[in-house]
Amino acid sequence: MAKIDEFKEKSIEETVKELGTSLERGLSEEEARRRLQKYGYNEIPEKEEPLWHRIFRRFWGPIPWMIEIAALLSALVKHWEDFAIILTLLFVNAGVDFWQEHKALSALKVLKEKLARKALVLRDGKWKEVDARFLVPGDVIKIKIGDIIPADVKLDHGGDYILVDQSALTGESLPVTKKPGDVAYANSVVKKGEIIAVVVATGLDTYFGKTVQLVAKAEKEQRSHFQEMVIKVGNFLIALTLVLIAITIFVELNRGKPFIELLQFSLVLTVAAIPVALPAVLTVTMAIGALYLAKRQVIVSRLAAIEELAGVDVLCSDKTGTLTMNKMTVSDPYTVGNYKPEDLMFYAALASKEENNDPIEIPIFEWLKKHNLYEKVKECVQKKFVPFDPVRKRTEALVECKGKKLVVTKGAPQVIIELCDKSEFDVEKAYKKVEELAENGFRTLGVAYKAPQEEKFHFVGLIPLYDPPRPDSKEAVQEAKRFGVEVKMVTGDNIAIARYIARILGIGDKIISARELRGEQEPKEYIVLAEIIAKALMKTLHNLSDKEIEEKTKQIVELVKKELQNAPLPKGIVRKHESEIIKIIEEANGFAEVFPEDKYFIVDKLQKAGHIVGMTGDGVNDAPALRKADCGIAVANATDAARAAAALVLLKPGLKVIIKAFEIARQIFGRMEAYTIYRIAETIRVLFFMTLSILIFQFYPITTVMIILLALLNDIPILSIAYDRVKIAEKPVRWDFYELNVMSFWLGVAGVLSSFTIYFLLERYWHLPQDLIQSIIFTKLIVAGHFTIFNTRVKDWFFKKPWPSAVLFIATQGTSFLGTVIGVYGFHLMTPIGWKWGIFIWGYAFAWFLFNDAVKMAVLKMYRERKFMFAPGHFKLIKKIFSA
Known part of the structure; x- marks a missing residue:
């Protein structure tokens, strides 16, 4: 604090x-x-980080290191085309990341x-x-x-x-x-x-x-699941590539192969295997998704938040201004005797001053205007007005209406009731109504009037005021639940108001005070503290004046508080462990009486419990939690500080727009996941096929030029996956690295099997020359590789809806055709294979594509049933490397 x-x-x-x-x-x-x-x-x-350091960080890390080494080796062997392509990818990735951070740093400046x-x-x-x-x-x-x-x-x-x-x-x-x-x-x-x-x-x-x-x-602690995924995938593929290349170089050097040729070959194999384009492809996918969101009034200030939004399973929503209108409104007025609501509001307006724009009085005048009674108030003239003060707890005015003078008052209902003639109304019933309204979180005003010569006021009734929910909030909460997202309300208001709003919106009744989370003393602990203090008072407070007793009491209370911070609590009192606090937070439907650090605390504990947390808010008090959350969402009309701290900014009022954002985010996630599985599977196919061919058969299945073409033709068209049609997940989605491993591994194995099958047919059955075999295998790798994306894009049979978008289909199949043309005619890059072999390869690749889809479905079935298709322990090593 x-x-x-x-x-x-x-x-x-x-x-x-x-x-x-x-x-x-x-x-x-x-x-x-x-x-x-x-x-x-x-x-x-x-405290700004130097510009040079912010730039330098973009080129430091496992993936940047490997890209930079690849660029350096390209320059050493004078492969300037490779050098230019690699550096372009490096600088594009660094530039996009730098811009995202620049936007995020504006939060502190605005505050x-x-x-x-x-x-x-x-x-x-x-x-x-x-x-x-x-x-x-x-x-x-x-x-x-x-x-x-x-x-x-x-x-x-x-x-x-x-x-x-x-x-x-x-x-x-x-x-x-x-x-x-x-x-x-x-x-x-x-x-x-x-x-x-x-x-x-x-x-x-x-x-x-x-x-x-x-x-x-929160800014320092934050690392998105997207960043973690890219790092893990990159580390895994880098480790796999380095191990296989090191084995290949060691074996080939012993066979007498020239080191410079091995270095050159290893370079291009590294470029083909390492996911140089992985960050760029995923970033472009999210950037295009950000454009979709912008059209729906959602501005994305941190691209990784799109992927986070897809996995959000808990949405912590600020109440005031987010779930509610942040504007006091009159609920159902309560009147006594023969008075009508119109009378109640009329007298309340006479005891108010419209020009003061008091938030409590504004809804009174709005109610009168809505019911065409405003002009009646204007017919009266205020002769004297006594404003509200904390002691009297009421306003009072002397008014003249058509020559008749009245004294009107409004304020705390208990105070107003006590000023009135209690023989005119049922006092017990009025007090009961006051308690009922208080329990439901209403701010209540009592209203009364009298003639100047009268002693007692005439009680008219009660005006309940509350901050009403936005019209679409309840529907938005229900939609969020349909998407598997639990909404927890977080508010600085008192617990009664919080429970009332939560009940209206269908969030739930289990609203707890933040005091419980902060570890403040519970009722039974207050009793123990009272006993401690009483015993201390009995020993120390003798023959003291009232003032001295008061001062001494304060000193003792402060001393007890300090002692209890470190001392063991009395028997029967146990401080809550973090696991207990997390359980309380997980089970609660909302939290009341929170401070900014409480919102931050709640988000932090939910994250530690394994939840991906979204946070909505509009005020400075929400900024820390918005930044800490996996996906901070600033609602319409939010303060500059909240907007700067948030990853998503809503331009349209209400939460319903977030539901659409959930849909789009999960579509984008589906595209990224499909590409990631494809990329890992392709790396496994190329690396294992090349390594095993060299080690076992002493045969280089493709040349260095072919590897470069393969790398270019594989990744560039896959950018079009950003426009693909994807099935919207019904539940929150997140990166499951084990599932990625399993699926990628078996699709990779199927690809290696496919490549060795065609190699044996070409070399052992048809006895084709080596240069022709290399050209055919190159063409096969291009065509079959682009078919793979249609295996990974849906977690069902490839022919099930949603079908691929025209952009993805044309881009991938067009590039496959281009690769085929290069293989067919050679263009001085390789031995031409002719159209006969070209057509054969398409038929062969499509047959294996069908087989791969069957492999995919088998793996999905086994994974869902937790029965994995590998020997015990084999894949645990890969999982450990992947999660390192």
Whole structure:
């Protein structure tokens, strides 16, 4: 918690004494300068990573290293075409990643710019305006209506109270009343009143500063599942490639093969095997998906979030402004006797001042306008108006309507009821209604009137107010459940309001207070604490004045709190372990009375439990959780800070647009998964076929030129998978590296079997020359490889819907045809094979394509039944390498 919590329970006198300041003169300029050196500026320090380091990081890591080595070796053997292609892929990947990070870093900058710029401060007994960044703890400042509070402060004299809007910080749906002795947070807005205050915390020590630190912490900790998947796939294929190439070089050197030829061959085989284009293909797939989302009013600021959204199984949704309208509305009015709702609202309006734009009073006037009663109010003239204050807890006005004078009042229902003639209505029933409305989370106003000469008021009734759900929120929650996503409501409002809204939306009734998560004492623990304190009081509080007893009690309570932080709790009280807290969070339908760090905490614990977490929000208080979540979603009308911290920004109000985003995200994930399986399978096919051919048969099945052409013709057309039609998963999806391994392995094995079969036919049965065999095998690898994508694109028989898109079909089959033409005519790159062999290869490849589809279906069946098609222990090694 922020430093301001230390001052919540202290009196203004204690605060002034501890901070060494004076309410009459403030700090001296000399003392302010000294404290500025000690505490630093009242701002969020900007710690930017040097540009050179941000660029350098893009070229550091296993995949970049291998790409760079491949480029270097290309230059050494003067393969300039390869060199240019490899460097282009390297720089494109680095550029896209750099741009994504640049967008994300704007979160901290926006939060920094939100701090107030000016402050009216008392220095050396004189009021002066200074830049807010020069404020220090102990400064005495004046805050008034319209001001953004520049630091965390303790309120003093100079006014009865202020009304503060801190919804962007705490998530509370209504402005809160702050009176002398209360604390107020930096960056909240004064809606009414004027008061003197003492600065108790500045910069990163403020409540707002802690929020910024949480955003920064989340930024450092974050690594998407997409990034982890690319790294794991890359590491696995790099390790596999290096091992097989090392074996090949060792064996061939012993056979007398020239080292420079082996180096050259190993280079091109590395280029063909390592997934140089893997990040680019997956990034392009997500980028095109981002364009689809943009057309549906969803802006993507971090591409990896699309893949994360596909796997989201828990959606933590802020209530105020996200699930609800963030606008107070009148519910069903309650009236007594012969009074009608129209009478109730009329008298309430007379006890209000429309020009004040009080959030509590705005819905009253809106109700009258909706029911065509507004003009009736305008016929009356307010002669006197006494605004609401925390002591009286009501407003009062003297009005004149058509020559008749009335005194009208509205406010806390208990206060209003006690002012009224109780013989005119059923008091017990009225109080019961007040309790019922409070239990359902309503903010209730009592309304009454009287003639100026009368002593008692006449009770009219109660006005229930609440922040209503958005019209589409309930449907959106149900749709999310249909997609296998659990919605958990997270709000700064009290638990009664949270339960009421959750019940309306069908989220569930199990709403818990964040106090339980923060480890605050439970009821039985309060009893134990009371006993501890009582025993201490019995021993120490003798012959003391009331003031001394009060001060001593505070000291003892603080001492007990400090002791209990480290000391073992009394018998029968057990602190919750992390596993228990996680269980509470998983089972809860929502959380109330949360602070920004609680939202962050909730997201963090759900992630540790293995969930992929989405978080929606609109305020500064949501920014840390939005950044921490796997997929942060800023809703329409969100603050700049929330938008900057989020990965997705909704331009259209309501949550229904997120449901469409779920569909698109899962389609994109399906495309990426299909490509990844294809790419691993193709690497296994080429690597194992080449290595086994060389080691066992001492035969190079394709030349270096063929390998380069194979690499180019395989990856480039597969970019079109970004436009493919994909079945939308009914449940959240995520990367299952074991399934990827199993499927890729067996499709790879089938490909190796296919290649060796045609090799034996060509060499042993038809006795063709080696150069012709190489050309035929090259053509076969091109055609069969592009057929493989149609095996991996659906987890069903290839002919089942959704059928492939025209773009994917034309791109892949067109490239297969181009490869066939190269094989048929040679073009001085290889021995031409002629159309007879070209047609044969297409028929042969299609037959094996059907066989591969049968292999795929068998693997899927075995995997779903957890019966794997390999000897025990064989694949565990691959799994360990893949997960390293």
